[in-house]
Amino acid sequence: xxxxxxxxxxxxxxxxxxxxxxxxxxxxxxxxxxxxxxxxxxxxxxxxxxxxxxxxxxxxxxxxxxxxxxxxxxxxxxxxxxxxxxxxxxxxxxxxxxxxxxxxxxxxxxxxxxxxxxxxxxxxxxxxxxxxxxxxxxxxxxxxxxxxxxxxxxxxxxxxxxxxxxxxxxxxxxxxxxxxxxxxxxxxxxxxxxxxxxxxxxxxxxxxxxxxxxxxxxxxxxxxxxxxxxxxxxxxxxxxxxxxxxxxxxxxxxxxxxxxxxxxxxxxxxxxxxxxxxxxxxxxxxxxxxxxxxxxxxxxxxxxxx
Amino acid sequence: xxxxxxxxxxxxxxxxxxxxxxxxxxxxxxxxxxxxxxxxxxxxxxxxxxxxxxxxxxxxxxxxxxxxxxxxxxxxxxxxxxxxxxxxxxxxxxxxxxxxxxxxxxxxxxxxxxxxxxxxxxxxxxxxxxxxxxxxxxxxxxxxxxxxxxxxxxxxxxxxxxxxxxxxxxxxxxxxxxxxxxxxxxxxxxxxxxxxxxxxxxxxxxxxxxxxxxxxxx
Numbered sequence: 001x002x003x004x005x006x007x008x009x010x011x012x013x014x015x016x017x018x019x020x021x022x023x024x025x026x027x028x029x030x031x032x033x034x035x036x037x038x039x040x041x042x043x044x045x046x047x048x049x050x051x052x053x054x055x056x057x058x059x060x061x062x063x064x065x066x067x068x069x070x071x072x073x074x075x076x077x078x079x080x081x082x083x084x085x086x087x088x089x090x091x092x093x094x095x096x097x098x099x100x101x102x103x104x105x106x107x108x109x110x111x112x113x114x115x116x117x118x119x120x121x122x123x124x125x126x127x128x129x130x131x132x133x134x135x136x137x138x139x140x141x142x143x144x145x146x147x148x149x150x151x152x153x154x155x156x157x158x159x160x161x162x163x164x165x166x167x168x169x170x171x172x173x174x175x176x177x178x179x180x181x182x183x184x185x186x187x188x189x190x191x192x193x194x195x196x197x198x199x200x201x202x203x204x205x206x207x208x209x210x211x212x213x214x215x216x217x218x219x220x221x222x223x224x225x226x227x228x229x230x231x232x233x234x235x236x237x238x239x240x241x242x243x244x245x246x247x248x249x250x251x252x253x254x255x256x257x258x259x260x261x262x263x264x265x266x267x268x269x270x271x272x273x274x275x276x277x278x279x280x281x282x283x284x285x286x287x288x289x290x291x292x293x294x295x296x297x298x299x300x301x302x303x304x305x306x
Numbered sequence: 307x308x309x310x311x312x313x314x315x316x317x318x319x320x321x322x323x324x325x326x327x328x329x330x331x332x333x334x335x336x337x338x339x340x341x342x343x344x345x346x347x348x349x350x351x352x353x354x355x356x357x358x359x360x361x362x363x364x365x366x367x368x369x370x371x372x373x374x375x376x377x378x379x380x381x382x383x384x385x386x387x388x389x390x391x392x393x394x395x396x397x398x399x400x401x402x403x404x405x406x407x408x409x410x411x412x413x414x415x416x417x418x419x420x421x422x423x424x425x426x427x428x429x430x431x432x433x434x435x436x437x438x439x440x441x442x443x444x445x446x447x448x449x450x451x452x453x454x455x456x457x458x459x460x461x462x463x464x465x466x467x468x469x470x471x472x473x474x475x476x477x478x479x480x481x482x483x484x485x486x487x488x489x490x491x492x493x494x495x496x497x498x499x500x501x502x503x504x505x506x507x508x509x510x511x512x513x514x515x516x517x518x519x520x521x522x523x524x
Binding site for chain 1: 345348349350351352353356362363365366367368369370371374375378379382383384385432461462464465467468475478482490491492493495496498499502503506507
């Protein structure tokens with residue numbers, strides 16, 4: 001966040017800001033209190049509702065379902081990366097008979113909703129005589145969709161490279177494949193790494209669609225649990241939701257870390273970014289830091305003037 | 307073709323519900339997303355924290371789980387009864403709002419720092435900096451990614467089918483479960499896929515047109 005949208009607040013702005021802060025807190029507390037009130041009123045906090053979670057078998061099953069979710073995600077991630085590379089390189093081909101089919105496939109698969117593709121695999125194919133297990137329906141649908149999205153990301157990465165990179169490759173006598181593998185792809189992957197990981201977070205979240213086609217994953221188990229004694233619908237959704245959020249936050253954290261790492265100018269070595277401490281020149285700085293610096297700067301300046 | 311012409315009533319209903327979820331979900335997302343986006347760039351630290359928490363929490367929850375909370379969880383709280391369609395619209399709106407907020411924030415960040423600095427240097431207050439200098443520029447650069455958010459929203463309407471909202475993919479089970487309907491699941495689903503491809507292409511075309519018309523020379 002580099003935009004400097006507002007000044008160091010003066011007395012009037014500070015008053016207005018504190019009113020807004022109080023208002024925000026009030027709205028948030030009201031919303032949370034409302035939910036807690038409804039929870040209490042409908043007895044969501046009673047021991048009976050949480051009873052199922054005292055069993056070890058329930059937690060072993062949750063672990064099993066987590067493994068199911070992760071195994072579908074892992075295979076889909078690897079396959080979609082592979083498909084992404086194939087489609088991206090295909091779309092950049094010099095031969096029309098490779099380029100056009102690759103383009104049609106990418107555009108088509110990007111436009112079909114993942115769930116519809118999953119349903120085609122699971123409900124549709126049996127009417128043609130092929131039986132597909134829910135696991136493969138999830139994996140194939142995720143592979144096809146995320147693969148074509150990743151292909152577009154990779155293509156954008158390759159096309160954003162300076163033309164000279166490719167020309168220099170040909171000048172030193174490399175063939176097309178050499179230019180692609182040795183020069184273009186490594187740079188494109190590096191530039192696109194945050195996008196790739198962000199797309200993997202999407203794939204991870206989309207494994208939860210498997211619940212609709214009866215794949216035995218976490219959300220399916222949440223539904224199953226809510227038919228237990230006391231019908232702990234919200235409780236199981238909260239616990240399963242927590243697991244999903246933690247998994248996705250870990251992946252998003254990796255994406256953020258990669259982005260920050262790649263932002264540190266690699267050509268100048270790691271130390272270059274530490275040169276200036278002015279947050280206005282540092283892209284990673286937040287508005288908070290900026291205001292803090294401005295305020296402390298203002299105060300110090302004032303003190304010096306006095 | 308029988309799958310289409312034998313069930314025209316169902317197709318009409320499916321398309322209507324899909325567009326209903328798309329339009330109203332989109333409206334909720336736009337309003338809520340603008341509020342959250344504004345909170346995330348506001349000078350009030352608590353508002354920023356709340357905005358960030360909302361975005362991080364909801365964006366990392368699968369949409370299916372958001373639906374789960376709204377459709378199954380809502381009924382457990384003994385609140386006034388709402389139909390699954392309304393709850394589904396709310397779920398998709400709350401989920402997409404995070405993407406709208408992030409897109410708006412990214413759009414504001416594309417405006418060069420110098421623009422805001424110059425506006426402040428000539429003495430404009432925050433309101434005028436935003437409405438006369440930053441937002442008009444941000445709006446133009448935000449339109450294409452915002453269209454991508456709405457394309458994703460359109461595709462996400464399909465998830466409502468898993469929660470018995472009569473959107474297009476729901477047709478498959480309706481047709482397979484009744485004896486006097488024609489069409490195999492494969493035929494029905496391929497037609498559904500085709501309709502989505504057509505709708506997405508339409509939105510992509512709109513996105514390109516707007517992008518070309520509103521491009522800023524920088």
